[in-house]
Amino acid sequence: MNILVIGGVAAGTKTAAKLKRENRDYNVTIITMGKDISYAGCGLPYYVGGVIENKESLIINTPENFEKLTQVKVITNTEVLKINRDNKTVITKNTVTSEEKEFKYDKLVIATGADPIKPKLDGINLKGIYYVRTPEDAIKLRSIIENEKIKRVVVVGGGFIGLEIAENLLENNIKTTVIDANENIPPGFDKEVSLYLQEKLIDNGIMILTNEKVVSIIGDEKVSKVKTNKRAIKADLVIMSVGIKPNTKIAEECGLNLEDNKTISVDYNMQTSDENIFAVGDCASVKNIITNKSTWSPMGSSANKEGRCVARTIAGKESKFNGVLGTSIVKLLDISAARTGLTEKDAISLGYNTESVIVPLDDKAHYYPGSGLLFIKLIADIDSEKILGAQVFGKGSVDKQIDTVATSIHFGGKLSDLQDLDLAYAPPFSTAISPLGHAANVLLNKITEGVKIVRFEDFIENKDSYKIVDVNKVPTLENALYLDLSNINGKIENLDYDDKILLVCARGKRAYLTYNKMKYYGYKDVNILEGGLSLNKEVGEL
Incomplete structure (x- = not known):
């Protein structure tokens, strides 16, 4: 043949x-x-940054x-x-x-x-504009960075490749700006996850400009500025990463x-x-x-x-490719982010009766050296309790968590299946109740027990209606009532049974324990801030 x-x-x-x-x-x-x-297309950003030293490795x-x-x-x-x-x-x-x-x-x-998208812009053919799709692209770009005085780079496009390029440029002490026309980057994540990742990139020195469209590139023969619908930004070179x-x-x-x-x-x-x-x-x-x-x-x-x-x-053998879940992962500086299945936004648009939760967790025993904080967002169908998707981000074992969820979804898993999975445990590797098991417990509490967990965005829209209660181990929030969990034995001074109460702690655990006690003693409208201060540090600034 x-x-x-x-x-x-x-x-x-x-x-x-x-x-x-x-x-x-x-x-x-x-x-x-x-x-x-x-060739190793996914490795090209790391060659540009010098993490992969030899071009032959590509x-x-x-x-x-x-x-x-x-x-x-x-x-x-x-x-x-x-x-x-x-x-x-x-x-x-x-x-x-x-x-x-x-x-x-x-x-x-x-x-x-696939081919890289080359936008139709004035100045798109100026010298100093690069794409990163082939080894030749990466080799040329690295040579320019190493041999010319490159101080400022603009990356157009905030997808995985664009952000990985930005990360590697930052590691080479190059002032880097990422511009994207979308509201949130990277794509494929729900809003609160993207905002967390954007904030971390900004904190580490990468300028992130979203909701901003590049309208032209300025220069005589070589690029000198990138003009958007809001400003002009100086650039020694431009990397186009607007998609394929x-x-x-x-x-x-x-x-x-x-x-x-x-x-x-x-x-x-x-x-x-x-x-x-x-x-x-x-x-x-x-x-x-x-x-x-x-x-x-x-x-x-x-x-x-x-x-x-x-x-x-x-070859005549029975074979079938069943499809994909959109599972993907990216490393950005000292954190990683991964996703699988449907985002919450997509699940809702497809008609699922959707519920979700974000839970901050240790990826291994908190007392073990090197334990890392990670966040798990689980998305499920309320009626069937089937897992629809997940997003995991932070410093811990993100890949392990997302691969386990992807496997569960592939085989039609429910939240109760995540609770019951017999996963490996020892302090260097996991917590006694696995992070995914814990996240499943929280989401099931929300679905079946009616535990009220409020997103920061929803809280902001109605913040004047809440009484904020600080339930951290020690007082942390200014202008908030502090409540010591161990001292709750009935009616609480300065809190009425009908008050709309928002409990805030570092990660949500102490808030849940407080919630449980307060409900027992008759408080009717008790709510927990999703993700706690780990995800929503802005609460302390209100």
Whole structure:
């Protein structure tokens, strides 16, 4: 069987290598526009910042080594101009020599990936504007940073790559500003999570400008300023990271079905509307496991699984890619943030009867050296108590928590399942009740027991209606009534039974214990501030 693979990064190389492992008699050829294949796109920001020292580390396999290792033929510097579905051929053009060739296929795999979005702005072609999509991009950018006097950089776009670039520039003592037109960054998180992350970045010296649109780039031959709808910012260079778009031009031109977002429409086998053509990676659509709707998952992790699925399908073996949950993670300075499943905003828009909670927790025994504070936001359907999503952020073991939730959602888990999971415990690794178990307990208390947990945003909208009560171990809040948990034995001086009371402590635990006691003694409208002062330090400034 003659199999052509168009594209040679994660999805393309995974498909090709797995095809040869499935059947050594297959004639497999990769055709790619670049001179490199199988490079570490997610590692590019860390090469720019010097965390990854050698550029050779970015190239997982050279074409030559890949051919020797897999017996897959690799044709580089070659663009596919056209797919002829009727006679099952592709027309290509060498980008160096301009020579055109025709290749026949029995099965075709499109793995053309995605391209960086280049906004239509005045000044977009000035010198000093860079993108970070390929190893060449990263190598060029690092060379400029190391060899020229770069003092100020503007990053346009606050996605994961943009923020990772900003972090690495900051580590190199470069004054860095991130501009994004959206209200909150990074995308994919609910508002309160994004605001916490933005605040941490600002505290560490990265200027974050959201709700701000770049309108032009100013300079003679080289960039000198970035102009937004609100101001002008000096810049020695600009990094464009406003997102990517699926590279599906040849798929559209040959008549394959596309989704509304211009990704190639595929079934669970990653097969397109043509039974002899498959699509994988950043150019293809996949299914969301929760909603069963088409979605886009431009992630290296998805690409590799999709490639494996296609190779097994072509080999005649039962294979199915069930879809994704949108699980992702990012490290920003000394904190990490991860998400999986639906955000609360998305769950509500999809019609779920949604409830959520944010809980500050230790990732391991608080007395063990190196324990870290992390926050877990759990989102569930009230009627079924099924877990819909989670967001975890902080200094602790964020990856462990989000992977456990993703696994639970994948298998249709409920909050009670998180309570009962038999997870590993020892002081260096976890708390006796796991962080996720604790967060599930809190959310179930909110859903089934009616414990009133108030978000800071909701409190601010109605702050004059609350009596704020400080229930920390020692008095912490100015202009608030202080209450010692151990002294509650009945009616509390200066608090009436009908008062609307907001209990505030560091993380919420003492507030819950106080809540429980006060409800027992007859207080009717007792509320707990979600996340405590750990999440909402502004309470102490009111």
